[in-house]
Amino acid sequence: MISPQTSATSSEPAIRVAGLRKTFNVPVREPGLRAAVRSLVHRETREVRAVDDIGFEIGAGEVVGFLGPNGAGKTTTLKMLSGLLYPTSGQAFVLGHVPSKREAAFLRRITMVMGNRNQLQWDLPALDSYELIRAIYRLEPAAFRTTRDDFIELLDLADLVHKPVRNLSLGERMKVEIVGALLHRPQILFLDEPTIGLDVTMQKRIRSFIAEYNQRYGATVLLTSHYMADVQALCRRVVVIHHGKILYDGELAQLGARFNATKTIGVTLVDGEADLSAYGEVISVEDGRVTLRVSRAAAPEVAARLLRDLAVADLTIEDPPIEDVIERVFASGSEAP
Amino acid sequence: MAGREPLRPFVLAARFFRIGALNELQYRANFAIQVFQSAIALGTGLAVLALVFSQTTALNGWSEPELLVVMGVHILMGGLIGMVIQPNMVRLMEDIRRGSLDFVLTKPDDAQVLVSVRDIQVWQAVDGLTGAIVIVFAVAQLGGAVGLGQALLFGLAFVLGGLTIYCFWLILTVGAFWVVRIDQIVELFEGVYQSGRWPVTIYPGWLQVSLTFLVPIAFAVTVPAQALTGRLTLGTLALAAGFAIGLMAFTRWWWRFGLRRYSGASA
Numbered sequence: 231m232i233s234p235q236t237s238a239t240s241s242e243p244a245i246r247v248a249g250l251r252k253t254f255n256v257p258v259r260e261p262g263l264r265a266a267v268r269s270l271v272h273r274e275t276r277e278v279r280a281v282d283d284i285g286f287e288i289g290a291g292e293v294v295g296f297l298g299p300n301g302a303g304k305t306t307t308l309k310m311l312s313g314l315l316y317p318t319s320g321q322a323f324v325l326g327h328v329p330s331k332r333e334a335a336f337l338r339r340i341t342m343v344m345g346n347r348n349q350l351q352w353d354l355p356a357l358d359s360y361e362l363i364r365a366i367y368r369l370e371p372a373a374f375r376t377t378r379d380d381f382i383e384l385l386d387l388a389d390l391v392h393k394p395v396r397n398l399s400l401g402e403r404m405k406v407e408i409v410g411a412l413l414h415r416p417q418i419l420f421l422d423e424p425t426i427g428l429d430v431t432m433q434k435r436i437r438s439f440i441a442e443y444n445q446r447y448g449a450t451v452l453l454t455s456h457y458m459a460d461v462q463a464l465c466r467r468v469v470v471i472h473h474g475k476i477l478y479d480g481e482l483a484q485l486g487a488r489f490n491a492t493k494t495i496g497v498t499l500v501d502g503e504a505d506l507s508a509y510g511e512v513i514s515v516e517d518g519r520v521t522l523r524v525s526r527a528a529a530p531e532v533a534a535r536l537l538r539d540l541a542v543a544d545l546t547i548e549d550p551p552i553e554d555v556i557e558r559v560f561a562s563g564s565e566a567p
Numbered sequence: 568m569a570g571r572e573p574l575r576p577f578v579l580a581a582r583f584f585r586i587g588a589l590n591e592l593q594y595r596a597n598f599a600i601q602v603f604q605s606a607i608a609l610g611t612g613l614a615v616l617a618l619v620f621s622q623t624t625a626l627n628g629w630s631e632p633e634l635l636v637v638m639g640v641h642i643l644m645g646g647l648i649g650m651v652i653q654p655n656m657v658r659l660m661e662d663i664r665r666g667s668l669d670f671v672l673t674k675p676d677d678a679q680v681l682v683s684v685r686d687i688q689v690w691q692a693v694d695g696l697t698g699a700i701v702i703v704f705a706v707a708q709l710g711g712a713v714g715l716g717q718a719l720l721f722g723l724a725f726v727l728g729g730l731t732i733y734c735f736w737l738i739l740t741v742g743a744f745w746v747v748r749i750d751q752i753v754e755l756f757e758g759v760y761q762s763g764r765w766p767v768t769i770y771p772g773w774l775q776v777s778l779t780f781l782v783p784i785a786f787a788v789t790v791p792a793q794a795l796t797g798r799l800t801l802g803t804l805a806l807a808a809g810f811a812i813g814l815m816a817f818t819r820w821w822w823r824f825g826l827r828r829y830s831g832a833s834a
Contacts, residue, residue: 252831254831309669312673313672313673313830314669314672314673314830315830315831316827316830316831318831330830332672334675334676335675336675337673337674337675338675340673341673342669342670342673344669347667347669347670349670351586351590353590353593354586354589354590358586358589359586361582362582362583362586365578365579365582366579366582366674366675366676366681367674367675
């Protein structure tokens with residue numbers, strides 16, 4: 231076991247972003263040959279704001295989910311924070327460094343995992359690639375071996391690291407990739423869709439490994455994922471981004487309260503089904519169980535009335551699934567000008 | 568950066584060489600194919616040389632064993648290009664096109680060094696070895712008149728030539744940041760490189776200048792060969808050194824300029 235590493239000083243946030251923007255100039259032209267020829271001479275470009283004036287702070291050791299539909303600006307933001315993209319304007323500080331300077335001292339303390347790309351040598355066992363990573367990060371051999379073996383044990387990789395990477399399944403490959411990305415024990419993890427395309431079991435495995443790493447080393451994690459299960463399992467806080475702007479930044483648990491004004495009440499009556507439309511909007515009636523949608527504020531009162539008026543065998547009050555809430559958040563973002 | 572640790576590129580290259588060896592040792596057939604290719608190339612070269620010297624005894628002042636030296640240097644440099652320079656540049660082009668350069672840029676090491684040493688084709692060493700044997704054989708035919716001084720001069724000229732060719736390749740490859748498809752430069756270079764089988768001094772003036780400053784084959788092959796055959800003047804060596812240093816400085820700047828384009832810093 232390795233003792234937890236003290237991360238960035240607690241007073242200074244690990245990541246601080248203010249007024250960050252990134253615009254891309256993309257060529258545009260009408261379809262057809264004539265337009266194609268015209269664009270040879272005069273190329274028209276359109277400015278696309280991938281990230282439009284965003285700001286947030288992330289404390290050391292926090293795990294934050296970055297949510298948004300495709301093209302919302304998540305990856306662009308991650309790339310700016312990891313020093314791959316130069317911001318058009320605004321400020322970003324990561325562990326006190328300006329990422330775009332790409333200083334070695336900064337790069338040594340971060341990592342980037344991209345679910346759809348791999349960095350390990352395709353034809354070789356992962357162990358050989360790990361040695362190369364050791365040389366690049368100049369890791370001390372003994373500490374490197376301890377970390378490596380620890381991770382291998384945690385993810386149950388003992389057999390896999392001896393096989394050429396090309397012979398591994400998608401999920402196995404992601405596991406050995408993640409180990410490779412964390413061997414230098416970074417304090418900041420930028421995880422871009424780390425579980426994309428994996429089956430549920432494998433997603434869980436990766437998730438619990440990330441959680442374990444965060445706990446052990448107090449590392450800060452910024453995660454994007456299409457799988458809400460990832461976000462729910464790992465992140466207390468989420469930042470929702472849409473069209474390059476932040477729509478919500480706060481606790482995941484509060485997201486529902488803010489954007490979703492409804493609850494669902496499930497009722498099973500002792501003497502079978504009944505018409506409950508007087509109590510709320512009936513969503514479904516199935517096997518004697520009626521599901522109602524009511525406003526969040528009215529939920530306790532409606533439940534009390536149901537219990538008082540009818541012979542209830544079972545009653546539940548639930549928040550709608552988080553996917554539905556997120557959809558509402560995005561819908562509200564689209565309505566905004 | 569690299570300046571503070573001059574040996575770092577070689578340390579990294581050695582690491583990647585090990586990985587390259589591990590990769591290639593899995594495919595012994597590649598070794599056989601490489602030996603076969605090198606043998607064919609050597610045989611063809613020797614046959615052409617024999618054909619030329621069946622008609623004449625000297626070519627523009629170069630005797631047969633002297634031209635054999637040129638051929639040896641050509642094969643040796645070709646081996647170095649095939650082993651280190653070309654595979655790395657082809658990979659860099661691919662990475663720029665697919666966006667997978669990100670992994671290199673997030674490493675705490677000089678990105679230019681990393682992209683220049685990470686892919687090493689081990690079996691190409693066969694070409695290098697063939698070239699070395701041809702050089703030794705040719706020098707022996709010259710009467711063994713090569714002293715230590717000349718050998719050192721050759722070493723220096725060869726390193727300068729190698730660096731010049733590397734810069735030439737990287738300058739073209741960085742073009743991929745703007746023009747996405749430049750794969751053809753590989754074939755183009757291979758074609759032009761064949762002209763280095765002969766000393767560039769036998770070509771007409773405009774071609775000599777092109778093969779010296781445009782595609783620096785003169786510095787890569789002819790100049791080191793001149794060192795071994797007692798033709799190298801201090802002026803030429805100084806020019807080779809100055810050109811190499813200037814080109815390296817420009818390449819460094821150009822690489823950073825390209826990276827700024829990649830990261831959108833120049834936009």
